[in-house]
Amino acid sequence: MKSLILEQDTINRDMICQALKQYLCGKPLSKVLIVPPDSTRSHSGAGLITSLLYNLLASKGAAVRILPALGTHSPMTPAQLAAFFGNIPTECFLTHDWRNGVTLAGEIPALVVQDISEGQMEEPIPVEISNALLDPTYDLILSVGQVVPHEVAGMANYSKNILIGCGGSRFISCSHFLGACNGIERVLGVVDTPVRKLFDYAEEHFLSKLPLEYILTVTDTIDDKTNIIGLYIGGGRSSFQQACALSQKRNITYVDKPINTCVVWLNGDVFHSTWLGNKAIYRTRKALADGGRLIILAPGVRRFGEDVEIDRLIRKYGYTGHERMLSLCKIEKDLQNNMSAAAHLMHGSSDGRFEITYAAPLLGREAVESVGYRYEEFTELINRYNPQALLPGCNNLPCGDEVYFVQNPAVGLWDHI
Numbered sequence: 001m002k003s004l005i006l007e008q009d010t011i012n013r014d015m016i017c018q019a020l021k022q023y024l025c026g027k028p029l030s031k032v033l034i035v036p037p038d039s040t041r042s043h044s045g046a047g048l049i050t051s052l053l054y055n056l057l058a059s060k061g062a063a064v065r066i067l068p069a070l071g072t073h074s075p076m077t078p079a080q081l082a083a084f085f086g087n088i089p090t091e092c093f094l095t096h097d098w099r100n101g102v103t104l105a106g107e108i109p110a111l112v113v114q115d116i117s118e119g120q121m122e123e124p125i126p127v128e129i130s131n132a133l134l135d136p137t138y139d140l141i142l143s144v145g146q147v148v149p150h151e152v153a154g155m156a157n158y159s160k161n162i163l164i165g166c167g168g169s170r171f172i173s174c175s176h177f178l179g180a181c182n183g184i185e186r187v188l189g190v191v192d193t194p195v196r197k198l199f200d201y202a203e204e205h206f207l208s209k210l211p212l213e214y215i216l217t218v219t220d221t222i223d224d225k226t227n228i229i230g231l232y233i234g235g236g237r238s239s240f241q242q243a244c245a246l247s248q249k250r251n252i253t254y255v256d257k258p259i260n261t262c263v264v265w266l267n268g269d270v271f272h273s274t275w276l277g278n279k280a281i282y283r284t285r286k287a288l289a290d291g292g293r294l295i296i297l298a299p300g301v302r303r304f305g306e307d308v309e310i311d312r313l314i315r316k317y318g319y320t321g322h323e324r325m326l327s328l329c330k331i332e333k334d335l336q337n338n339m340s341a342a343a344h345l346m347h348g349s350s351d352g353r354f355e356i357t358y359a360a361p362l363l364g365r366e367a368v369e370s371v372g373y374r375y376e377e378f379t380e381l382i383n384r385y386n387p388q389a390l391l392p393g394c395n396n397l398p399c400g401d402e403v404y405f406v407q408n409p410a411v412g413l414w415d416h417i
Helices: 013-024 039-044 046-059 078-085 110-117 169-182 194-207 237-250 308-317 322-329 339-347 365-370 378-384
Strands: 004-007 031-035 063-066 102-108 125-130 140-146 212-222 225-233 252-255 259-265 288-297 355-359 393-396 402-406 413-416
Touching: 004 013, 004 237, 013 046, 013 225, 031 046, 039 046, 039 078, 039 140, 039 212, 046 063, 046 078, 046 140, 046 212, 102 194, 110 169, 110 194, 125 169, 125 194, 169 194, 169 322, 169 339, 212 237, 225 237, 237 252, 288 378, 308 339, 322 339, 355 378
Parallel strands: 031 063, 031 140, 140 212, 252 413, 259 288, 259 402, 288 355
Antiparallel strands: 004 225, 102 125, 212 225, 393 402
């Protein structure tokens, strides 16, 4: 698969539009499906790219449908669609239903699963994908998304956007559980993880006949301004690896010593659940000192799960740690049926290594403490750690405290040398 690749400090709108025109030139397309992320990936540049693609394709007379890769996230509202994708007509959008709107594409054999998981999982894994992807009337399916360090896959996007973002509950659950079994701190920022090997097998055996190509981005955020610095159009695994190399270079921040106090801001317009907001834990944990403190300022977090059943499971079991959750998964049927929830509960625990405080006023003290986190009042902490006054990175406060501030945990990974 031939690739069109751009890498430089700023790739602006005009450059993206020109690259897309070059890519689409000569392709006789009558019906196209675009698969971007949802608005929780607002820094990906995918909203702009999807808008440009829609206008270019529609101007050539192609019928365009857009399937946001929700995964287990809540469906986007009309306001969120407009804010992220611009003035694309709402009737162009499809909604992914990860529980009921999928078809079995195939099954990864037990022996392959055993090999990939190094014996940690023994059952075959069904691969389910959105019914829309199997519609034979599409001439082209374009998966759009950002390559960035990720807590389950190691590096996000490429085939993950299809297999997880547009996948079914069983594959999502099994792949997330595989990642958790492998250990989140061994996975973050790594290209060839067990979960990625699972994706590679599924893509080779079950996606190869789809008219599927990829548009990948790498971004860099400085002082809350995000620039696309890598654009990879039409390419396969080799383009993904090149994007990973750039992301590892630009999206991983190394601190010279473990962080004792880390303050993370969760934008209230984006983060409404701990299912999403726990990126504050995932992406900083490798940089945190043993016995350190992680303080999460979460004005918009009002629930635990994006899904009603997963929310119930989080409330029932709490963020209780890796080993206990593995034990519970052997005996609790509801966890066995929702292994992605079990994986999330493992990822969201520090396993006693550091302290996690959630300042989430819409959840409240009782709810936060019931799942195993500490709670502090948002109004008190926002005065002490004002995100408008803190700079990304190390801050020495007038009171003598030294804190490390992360403005958006979704855009990178933090580690210590």
